[in-house]
Amino acid sequence: MLDLLRSQTDVIAFAWFILTVSLYRLMLRIPGLERRSIVGAVQEHRVLWMRNMAQRDPRVLDAVLLGSLSQGNAFFASTAAIGIGGLAALFGSGEKVQLIIERLPYAQKSTATLYELKLVLLMAIFVYAFFKFAWAFRLSHYVAILIGSTPFPKPELIEDCEIHARRTARLIGIAAEHANGGLRAFYYAFAALTWFYHPLLFMVSTTGILLIMIRRDHFSRSRRILNGMWP
Numbered sequence: 001m002l003d004l005l006r007s008q009t010d011v012i013a014f015a016w017f018i019l020t021v022s023l024y025r026l027m028l029r030i031p032g033l034e035r036r037s038i039v040g041a042v043q044e045h046r047v048l049w050m051r052n053m054a055q056r057d058p059r060v061l062d063a064v065l066l067g068s069l070s071q072g073n074a075f076f077a078s079t080a081a082i083g084i085g086g087l088a089a090l091f092g093s094g095e096k097v098q099l100i101i102e103r104l105p106y107a108q109k110s111t112a113t114l115y116e117l118k119l120v121l122l123m124a125i126f127v128y129a130f131f132k133f134a135w136a137f138r139l140s141h142y143v144a145i146l147i148g149s150t151p152f153p154k155p156e157l158i159e160d161c162e163i164h165a166r167r168t169a170r171l172i173g174i175a176a177e178h179a180n181g182g183l184r185a186f187y188y189a190f191a192a193l194t195w196f197y198h199p200l201l202f203m204v205s206t207t208g209i210l211l212i213m214i215r216r217d218h219f220s221r222s223r224r225i226l227n228g229m230w231p
Contacts (some may be wrong), residue, residue: 010114013199014121017206021188024210028217037123037217041226043173050165050172055153062147068138073179077133080182083126087119090125108198118195125189132182139175143168184213 027033034040053062098115110118146168151157191209197203217223 007114009199010110010195013195013202013206016203017188017191020206020210024184024213033218038220038223038226039176039217041223042176043169045226046164046169046172046176051162053147053168054150054161056159057152059147059150061083061189063144066140066144066147067160070137073133073137073175073182074110076182076186077130077137080126080130080133080185084123084130087123087126090119091116115196118192121195122189122192125185125192129185131180132178132185136178136182137177139171143171143175146171185213187213217222 028037028039049062049065053059054061098110098112098222146164150164151160151169153161187209188206192204194205
């Protein structure tokens with residue numbers, strides 16, 4: 001009976017994790033809600049940035065800023081790859097790690113199969129994060145090409161510059177969406193780590209991570225500043 005209760009608790013915790021991640025992704029896709037979030041506020045500043053870029057010559061400053069942003073994506077992609085390799089190595093010494101965790105107070109014991117499933121979940125999260133950051137890094141190269149192809153700020157090309165600036169800002173926004181998805185995956189990885197200790201802690205951590213992301217995306221001081229309001 002105790003083993004059955006443990007297995008049911010693990011299933012519920014995993015289902016809660018999947019439900020929480022899925023609902024938050026759906027919430028982020030609501031158009032009106034996205035515009036009121038920090039993502040929408042930053043996107044408006046990207047449009048202003050690209051408008052200023054189109055009127056600037058040379059555009060060295062814009063290239064430097066874009067390079068800094070792309071290097072951040074490359075760093076996180078490398079970090080995700082290292083995490084995948086480290087987790088893969090744990091498959092060979094899983095029993096030792098499992099015994100160390102189960103010696104901790106109140107830690108719930110798990111079977112070898114369940115332990116490997118927990119590792120698979122963590123690996124899946126880091127694989128997802130890697131592809132998100134890698135694609136964001138690739139998109140930054142496309143943005144650099146668009147910046148390089150921006151028309152010169154001549155009176156007869158004002159409308160073309162405006163269209164090109166908005167197109168470039170939109171592409172930067174898509175790159176940022178993928179980078180944000182990778183960062184959220186890192187947050188979820190911290191929650192998934194607590195599953196090795198206890199499924200109830202896994203549920204609490206998942207809920208806590210969700211609340212942190214909601215606050216930072218929709219109710220933070222940073223969002224108010226970006227929207228032109230002081231905290």
